[in-house]
Amino acid sequence: GQSLEQxxxxxxxxxxxxxxxxxxxxxxxxxxSWYQQHDGGAPTFLSYNALDGLExxxxxxxxxxxxxxxxxxxxxxLQMKDSASYFCAVRAPTDSWGxxxxxxxxxxxxxx
Amino acid sequence: DVKVTQSSRYLVKRTGEKVFLECVQDMDHxxxxxxxxxxxxxxxxxxxxxxxxxxxxGDIPEGYSVSRxxxxxFSLILESASTNQTSMYLCASSIDRxxxxxxxxxxxxxxxxxx
Numbered sequence: 355g356q357s358l359e360q361x362x363x364x365x366x367x368x369x370x371x372x373x374x375x376x377x378x379x380x381x382x383x384x385x386x387s388w389y390q391q392h393d394g395g396a397p398t399f400l401s402y403n404a405l406d407g408l409e410x411x412x413x414x415x416x417x418x419x420x421x422x423x424x425x426x427x428x429x430x431x432l433q434m435k436d437s438a439s440y441f442c443a444v445r446a447p448t449d450s451w452g453x454x455x456x457x458x459x460x461x462x463x464x465x466x
Numbered sequence: 467d468v469k470v471t472q473s474s475r476y477l478v479k480r481t482g483e484k485v486f487l488e489c490v491q492d493m494d495h496x497x498x499x500x501x502x503x504x505x506x507x508x509x510x511x512x513x514x515x516x517x518x519x520x521x522x523x524g525d526i527p528e529g530y531s532v533s534r535x536x537x538x539x540f541s542l543i544l545e546s547a548s549t550n551q552t553s554m555y556l557c558a559s560s561i562d563r564x565x566x567x568x569x570x571x572x573x574x575x576x577x578x579x580x581x
Contacts, residue, residue, distance in 0.1 A: 362506075387568055396572040397509070404565070426579070436489065441508060445568055453524060454570060458508035 358457035365463040372429045373455055374460045376442035379423065383444040386418050386425040391459070392438045400427070400440075429462065437464045469493070470573035472557050475482055478579045481576040485544040487576050489557030496562035498540035500524075500532060505507065512555075516562070547580045554578075 358378045366372045376386065377428060385404040389397040401409050403418035415428040429436055439459040446455065473488035491498065497516050501509040501524075511524030513532040521532050529551060533541045540559075544551055554577050558570040 380486075385568055387570075389570075395568075396574050398572070399569045402565070402568045404568070422565040443570075452520070453511055453514055455511070455525075456501075458506060 358444065358455060360440075360442055360457040360460045361362070362464065363461040365465065366432055367465050368434060370432050371447045371463050372432060372462060374427045374429070374440050374442075374462070376425045376427070376430070376457055377423060378425075378442075378444060385445065387445070387454075387464055388414075388416050389443060389456075390413045390438050390440045391441065397441060412450050415440045434466070437462060470557055470559055470571050472555075472576045474576050475574065476579075478581065479547050480581050481546075481548060483547050483580075485578065487542040487544075487555055487557075487578070489540045489542070489573055490538050490543050491557075491559040491571070492538065493559065493561075493571070494537065495559035495571075496537070496568075497560045498534065498539065499557045499558040499560075500530075500542045501558065502526070503556055503575070509556065511580040512542065525580050529531075544578075547578075549580050552578060552580045 360376045387402045390398040390400050391397040401416040408417045413430045418425040439461050441459045442457045443454050470491045479485050491512050495570050499514040500512040510526050512530050515521045515534040529574050531543045557573040560570050
């Protein structure tokens with residue numbers, strides 16, 4: 355099975371950089387994904403790391419190290435609209451299809 | 467634009483009632499999922515389906531069943547609702563292969579309250 359751990363909350367000021375770590379214990383997985391969810395909204399896909407290394411999408415970057423069982427999401431030039439919950443997720447193989455497992459989520463609070 | 471539509475945004479039901487949550491996707495996705503979301507617990511998988519009439523249990527299937535008679539529709543059924551099933555229910559879908567298979571598209575959610 356798999357277990358993903360991430361911090362429950364992070365607070366930072368506008369313009370700052372925030373790193374959300376995700377550590378996991380899993381017997382095997384296809385890759386690490388990140389989702390953003392604003393209050394009252396649906397989770398939306400941010401990024402996916404199939405291989406070790408850094409993936410950059412605008413102000414957001416995601417990193418994976420399989421050997422360290424560790425990944426992170428980096429939010430740069432924080433804006434007020436980045437206040438949201440962020441979830442890491444893995445997809446693990448099963449006999450018929452891989453199912454996604456999510457971490458408990460990190461609440462990011464951006465202050466002026 | 468990819469879209470997953472959940473039929474009810476808010477529902478209030480009484481203990482023991484049968485509850486149907488409907489989800490429709492218009493992207494011709496093979497895979498569909500039902501999650502429930504509770505504070506501090508994140509998203510927990512109830513059931514998923516990889517094809518019409520096919521289903522697999524997730525991590526918390528007890529008290530739930532599902533139906534997928536058509537590719538675009540995935541229903542979650544609570545045979546006899548209980549107060550501990552008060553939660554936000556999220557439906558999602560994805561394609562079956564390629565890099566995009568790792569991208570879930572979620573509906574807006576159905577907030578169920580069981581009294």
